[in-house]
Amino acid sequence: MTLPRIFIDGEAGTTGLQIRARLEGRGDLRLLSIDPARRKDPEARRELLNSADVAVLCLHDDVAREAVAMIENPATRVLDASSAHRTAGGWAYGFPELTRQSRGEIRAARHVSNPGCYATGAIALLRPLTDAALLPPDYPLSVQGFSGYSGGGRALVDAHEGRAHPDEPGHPMAGPFKSYALTLTHKHQPEMAAHAGLSQPPLFTPHVGGWRQGMLVQIPLHLGPLGVTAARLHEVLADHYAGERFIRVMPFERGQPADPILDPQALNGTNELELFVYASPGGDHALLVSRLDNLGKGASGAAVQNLDVMLGLEGAGHRYGVAEGV
Ligand SMILES: NC(=O)C1=CN([C@@H]2O[C@H](COP(=O)(O)OP(=O)(O)OC[C@H]3O[C@@H](n4cnc5c(N)ncnc54)[C@H](OP(=O)(O)O)[C@@H]3O)[C@@H](O)[C@H]2O)C=CC1
Numbered sequence: 232m233t234l235p236r237i238f239i240d241g242e243a244g245t246t247g248l249q250i251r252a253r254l255e256g257r258g259d260l261r262l263l264s265i266d267p268a269r270r271k272d273p274e275a276r277r278e279l280l281n282s283a284d285v286a287v288l289c290l291h292d293d294v295a296r297e298a299v300a301m302i303e304n305p306a307t308r309v310l311d312a313s314s315a316h317r318t319a320g321g322w323a324y325g326f327p328e329l330t331r332q333s334r335g336e337i338r339a340a341r342h343v344s345n346p347g348c349y350a351t352g353a354i355a356l357l358r359p360l361t362d363a364a365l366l367p368p369d370y371p372l373s374v375q376g377f378s379g380y381s382g383g384g385r386a387l388v389d390a391h392e393g394r395a396h397p398d399e400p401g402h403p404m405a406g407p408f409k410s411y412a413l414t415l416t417h418k419h420q421p422e423m424a425a426h427a428g429l430s431q432p433p434l435f436t437p438h439v440g441g442w443r444q445g446m447l448v449q450i451p452l453h454l455g456p457l458g459v460t461a462a463r464l465h466e467v468l469a470d471h472y473a474g475e476r477f478i479r480v481m482p483f484e485r486g487q488p489a490d491p492i493l494d495p496q497a498l499n500g501t502n503e504l505e506l507f508v509y510a511s512p513g514g515d516h517a518l519l520v521s522r523l524d525n526l527g528k529g530a531s532g533a534a535v536q537n538l539d540v541m542l543g544l545e546g547a548g549h550r551y552g553v554a555e556g557v
């Protein structure tokens with residue numbers, strides 16, 4: 232039996248290293264590796280991109296677009312971890328649990344785009360609610376994100392872990408806590424709108440802190456104008472994700488999940504996503520929260536899960552977690 236050949240373009244980066252670590256030891260795939268000295272050589276990359284059954288792109292957006300343009304072999308499928316193709320026509324969105332059709336679309340697609348980390352947290356909470364008409368598509372939503380610094384890729388990881396070049400100025404986002412994207416524009420907004428079933432992008436305010444990985448995404452809601460209870464929001468989410476291996480809707484007893492305090496790092500090293508619905512005592516306000524590892528279900532864990540869905544291997548029960556700090 233010939234094993235599916237997988238090439239990770241950008242395997243030395245934050246996302247690429249984590250995908251590679253998750254695929255080490257898999258006897259049902261064959262990893263094609265590039266000579267580290269030639270990892271940015273277009274000819275070496277072109278050859279491997281066109282020899283792979285699936286090319287996994289762990290590159291910044293512009294380089295990912297160039298990589299797609301280099302592929303001439305019609306049999307090569309692409310799983311792109313960058314944000315270049317998340318709302319592009321002809322690309323399946325790699326969120327297997329999102330709708331009843333998602334797995335089939337990913338399985339059939341030649342081109343699959345892996346979701347963004349903040350977007351995963353927001354869309355997981357919103358899409359079942361817009362599909363159930365509990366949230367109107369034009370509802371004015373706010374989304375707040377809190378991420379570990381690995382979300383900023385190699386440059387921010389190096390700045391935090393003391394590997395920045397002494398001649399280079401400090402990374403503007405390094406430090407214990409920073410609010411950013413204060414132009415109120417962020418690359419995940421179009422993706423959130425498109426895949427959460429919204430007709431306008433949410434107001435999105437991300438923050439990054441001095442922990443390596445793990446994130447929370449929060450969506451506050453005034454329930455009065457929506458005419459819905461927090462218990463109903465919880466019920467719809469719990470029904471939608473029932474039976475999913477990686478997504479858990481946390482129990483809701485009299486308006487509160489069991490956790491009164493959330494640590495963004497609790498799912499680090501896993502491919503899990505937890506969803507919480509909190510309610511104020513009078514029932515006027517709800518807070519939807521998702522917790523995930525930005526490098527797990529927010530990037531590399533999701534990519535390996537998508538790879539398996541593409542290849543029809545999801546049912547084999549592979550582990551999509553990896554030790555922290557890879
Ligand atoms: N970090 C995260 O939490 C997430 C990241 N992503 C996405 O994944 C993609 C990669 O991000 P991330 O891993 O964080 O970024 P990194 O900067 O850590 O990694 C990118 C890698 O690509 C390499 N590279 C740069 N130019 C080329 C080239 N021309 N040919 C081949 N390789 C090249 C870089 O090498 P060098 O460093 O030497 O330049 C680096 O190893 C991005 O599009 C990002 O949006 C998606 C979800 C989450």
Ligand SMILES: CC(=O)N[C@@H](CCC(=O)OP(=O)(O)O)C(=O)O
Pocket residue numbers: 312313314346347348349378379380381382383384418419437438439529530
């Ligand atoms: C902390 C930090 O800088 N986070 C990144 C997003 C993280 C991420 O990985 O986004 P993609 O999945 O779209 O690549 C940012 O806000 O641009």
